[in-house]
Amino acid sequence: MRLKAPQHLRGQVEAIIDNAKRYYEDAKYYASLGDYSTSYVCVAYCEGLLDCLKHLGLIDVEEGAMAKRKKVMVAGVFDIIHPGHIFLISKAAELGDVIVVVARDSTVQRLKGRRPVAPEEQRLEVVKNIKGVKEAVLGNEGEDMLKIVESIRPDVIILGPNQNFDEAKLKKDLEERGLKVEVVRLKELYEAHKLCSTTKIIKEILTREDLQRLVAEPDHNVSR
Structure with missing residues (x-):
């Protein structure tokens, strides 16, 4: 990775790169604990920061240096x-x-x-x-x-x-x-909601009298 930022922006760009490095270290730490969800979130933050700098033309990243999305x-x-x-x-x-x-x-x-x-x-x-x-x-x-x-x-x-x-x-x-x-x-x-499984939804339908009446009605191909 090579800095391309103008001199007056280099301090800010380097600070962002340092933050990306911290996210990367956090990712390795959480992975070592077996907390892979948090680890991958940290990786995503790291990649996001570096991607922004790359698209703004402030850093140059060689092809293959950036980790591909999993x-x-x-x-x-x-x-x-x-x-x-x-x-x-x-x-x-x-x-x-x-x-x-x-x-x-x-x-x-x-x-x-x-x-x-x-x-x-x-x-x-x-x-x-x-x-x-x-x-x-x-x-x-x-x-x-x-x-x-x-x-x-x-x-x-x-x-x-x-x-x-x-x-x-x-x-x-x-x-x-x-x-x-x-x-x-x-x-x-x-x-977070009452009907958060297919089984619960089916049971709700089977116990609702109004829905049972709906099932008994002729199908007139009306969207309900």
Whole structure:
């Protein structure tokens, strides 16, 4: 990295670079504690400061010297979108570019014993348009759930607090396939609203008499 700032701005630019270095050191510290979410946020702040200086023409950074944004993978059913989904994706976006894997209908049937409410193509279309999602793809058919990870080759996999995966086993299984992936589980369970899970939404619909009457009405293709 080379300073290009005029003399009268060099002191300010150097101070900003010092702040970026502090964020970088903080990132290493939090990573050593296993607090990867905070670590990646510190990295993002560091990159943001340096990016601003670069775009203003105040520093010169050689190609490849700036760390590329990490590829962050999130996977799930995403059946009836609720605030918990938005929270998970927004947290993943703090760490890098988010790629969402939407579970196939057959996978949901096999693992949950029921079909999803919305078919896979509809769920995929909705997820593609959520803020913070760079790319969304359907998962693979069959029981090999790690095959899609081999295809995407993410830097980080984010697990929600309720997703039934053992982080250590998942990381070990990936390493056996030659994949070095950071596995991060969100500790916070988003409960800011009453209906923050697909199950809660379905139960609410099933217990509401007014909604049951709506279901019994003929479908006149009226948007409600």
